[in-house]
Amino acid sequence: MKEDPRIHVNRAHLRSLGEAARGLSFLPTQSSGSVLNGRHASHLRGRGLNFEEMRGYQPGDDIRSIDWKATARTGKAHVRVFTEERDRPALLVVDQRMSMFFGTRLNLKSVTAAEAATIAAFRVLESGDRVGGIVFDDDRQLEVAPRRSGSALEALIDVMTTMNNGLHADRLVEKTPARLNDILKSVSRIAHHDHLVIIFSDFDGIDESTHHRLSDIARHNDLILMVTIDPIALNLDAEHVAVLGDGDMQAEIDLSSDRIRAQVAAVSERRLARITDWQTEINLSLLPLSAGEETLPQIRRLMGSLAPRSRAR
Secondary structure, three states: OOOOOOOOOHHHHHOOOOHHHHHHHHOOOOOOOOOHHHHHHOOOOOEEEEEEEEEOOOOOOOHEEEOOOHHHHOOOOEEEEEOOOOOOEEEEEEEEHHHHHHOOOOOHHHHHHHHHHHHHHHHHHHHHEEEEEEEEOOOEEEEEEEEEEEEHHHHHHHHHHHHHHOOOOOOOOOOOOOOHHHHHHHHHHOOOOOEEEEEEEEOOOHHHHHHHHHHHHHHHOOEEEEEEEOOOOOOOOOOOOOEEOOOEEEEEEEEHHHHHHHHHHHHHHHHHHHHHHHHHHOOOOEEEEEEOOOOOHHHHHHOOOOOOOOOOO
């Protein structure tokens, strides 16, 4: 029986997303239609600049690059020349816990997270940067060291596929409240500074320690939180009975009750509100990723597309 791609990913499907990643941008300069445009863009540093040389001013040079001390000392205008740093490793953190094994409209959250991370990995590698990641579930975490090679990307796809296919409705796990915080500790160990860190997760189990760990990561790196949500978290349907589970037990909830719908919605709303508050306190960017929509159009809308390069004549 063929596996439903909305429930479990496969290697062939994830590899097929490579072409779709072309033209996407994870740099601070975004199109007007990008969520990262405006105040969001200020959260991302992008690549830094390396000082290359001091030379005499030439017509067409940006006057802002003039070194006034050298100019005053020599009596001739001098400019400082910088080149863009070419290496900004990317660490993609992909949540495949049982809390992600849930969906009501299109994909399970775990599938959407894996697809989005794959698109990001292809784009990072195409940009000439190193790519690696941490993929984790309730019991394990598998790491792929950032490398500038197709083998690193293949390893990341293999790990995501393995973790994702290990999720099943009857799987019993011991829920660990501090699980996400343990993973963030590993992120800090790998991404010392000047990394692009993108976390694809529903952020189940966040607490004040999560806030502190994210703050530490963002202090020295670019940090994007791809908060993966299901439409039911924002718009509960009063005509349906929801089946909710924690990986150990399941329960049916009658959503025809206004009081019950309000209580269920409040859990998701509190989590989203808390993370949104962190965006104003921590140097990070927060992007919502819905499991109820196709992944690629969302990434294009959220991140923006690069204008096509004109061909040399």
